[in-house]
Amino acid sequence: MANAKLVFLSKDEQDLIHESSLKSLNDIGMMIRSDSTLKMLSESGADVDFQKKIARIPEEMVAEALKKAPRSIRLCARDSKNDMIVPTAGPPYAATTGLGVYVRDMNTGEKRPSTRKDIADFIRLGDGLDGVDFLWTSITANEVPQVTHGLHELWTAMQNTTKHVNGVSVMSADDSRKQIELAALIAGGEEELRKRPLFSVICCSIAPLSFEGGAVEGMIELVKGGIPIMSMSMSLSGGSSPVTLAGTITNANSENLASLVITQFAAPGSPHIYCSSSAPISMKTGMINYMTSEQPLIAAGLGQMARRYGLPSMVGDWGINDMDTPGIPHPFTTILGITLSTMTNTDLVSGIGGIDAVKGVAFDQAVIEANIWKNVRAYMRSVAISEETIALDVVKEVGHGNTFLTHPHTARNFKKELHFFDEKTLAWEATLSDNMVSEAKAVAERILKEHTVPRLDDSIIRSGDEVIAEYERRVEA
């Protein structure tokens, strides 16, 4: 099968980035604000300075971790038809945006702090959209205690989709334990959940080269329970990593290898996905700037590194709409950015439905982007290259100078081989914000009205609610 991929690094350049990452981990090391994690690494062969909380990780540990990591991961869903196996040969699987703090009302344009009701609606909309393959928990539950917001978000999301759920919050080992308990209620026990992980979690390092204590301990608890994690590095050129693309790629690669060492020594063979959401900072404001020509190149470099290691990856993402109203404010940069950043060997991507540079979500924006994605992924579909598809026999039959239009081979194959753009969304592109937003709003309203997700048993919902309530009582006490 042929697949279009953005190739950025040569083999030699990949080697240099790999070797430099090893050097970075061995010489500079990782700052890890967790004594238990430092102790585990020390016992496994790392050179640890407990005072400074720095672990210097030798090359052998990285090689060992790479050997232990699984090469194929099944990200499961409540409905197994929606399972995703990564790495994928075809286009990446796409998810919604996250983690925003507000929702934009489609009717009034009002921006208000998001609640569990909004999460439920936004997730159910994603469940009903073809362009959405899995769901990030996407928005914060602002009305619940801060310490359990992630649990509420996960629990609400899992009740409202039969697709795979990707959590974006991990605060502590306790928090992770509760996440596992919640999902186990749906899976039918923790062993069943281990076999069919219904959710995965993004666990961030903090660039440059550090880990927050709760996050890293939470990551370890998750992988011990068999929950896949995405070790997200946010290496921001000029901010949290060198301003050079090579320096940014190397930093993100180093952090991913460090995360991999931690997961594979804590739980050998546990599902680990190489992950980055890296881009330059704006040299004007200091804020992360996804709308640059560098972002897809960084993603492409990292996608190549993940493939080199044989690890599944989530390195392409888009935060396309930096305005707080739905639409495509910068058509050229936006579409090119989405296309190139997802054509990067990445197996998973995210970003659908975000506005205001990921601070908020809008339902109509989700419809617009799911449609853009359906068109963009056509460029990444798998194309068979074989004697049969080369079709010399057909050429011989048609003969010199004649047409293929009337040959049965064309009628038999054109729908399989050619992508048909949806006329309606092509029209949206012509009108950009005017018809696009109103028609997308109508689609969102229809899905929210008509699309249902099978309800979990009441007893499961009650048990889940009690898991969270009990945790809240314990933390408050």
Next chain:
Amino acid sequence: MSKGVKMADEKKLMKALADAILSYDSAAAEAAAKEAIKRGLDPLEAIEKGLSPAIEEVGKKFEKMEIYLPELMLAADAMRSSMSLLLPLIPKGKALSKGTVVIGTVQGDIHEIGKNIVSNMLMANGFEVVDLGVDVKTSAFVDEARKSNAKIIGASALMSSTIGSQKDIVDYLTSMKVRKKHAVMVGGGPTTGEWSKEIGADGWGEDAATTVKLANRLVKRK
């Protein structure tokens, strides 16, 4: 004019201070300040006539996008190098600071790049800045603000999961009955103007430049 310093010398010393800022050179700024002190230049004048116009010029260039954050930050660093030598020599009561800002990244959050940019910019714009670092407890913000009589508390949060701590600061000030003594500015990735209003903060800094403007407004407020 400073006592005992010839006009020509004074001009030269002032120019050295300004040039150091305009060429983003911390070492030169430190050397120029040392030289100014050695030659008996009045430290207050050195700041007001030498350094301040230069950093203002840098600010204007930034506004016009003739320069970007890296140059701006280096200019602020240079400014700090000079100021740290000159400020202690200014008698109390003649303080020229616009006011004190206690700044930090909230509890549970260890991101600091944005906070550091704001901290530097405030300092470069004439504020006294007490930077508490990262993962700062709510009570620590308030305790320090009371101790240093800060007009403003600046709370940064980068994660959707930690911005709640900004509300805690406002609530804590209220419960301590000192809400009106310290204005609260919030900023960071997931924050918005709406969020600032909702939690009862005094303003939202979208980026470093707007935060400085906000701080200027807040210190003028009675």
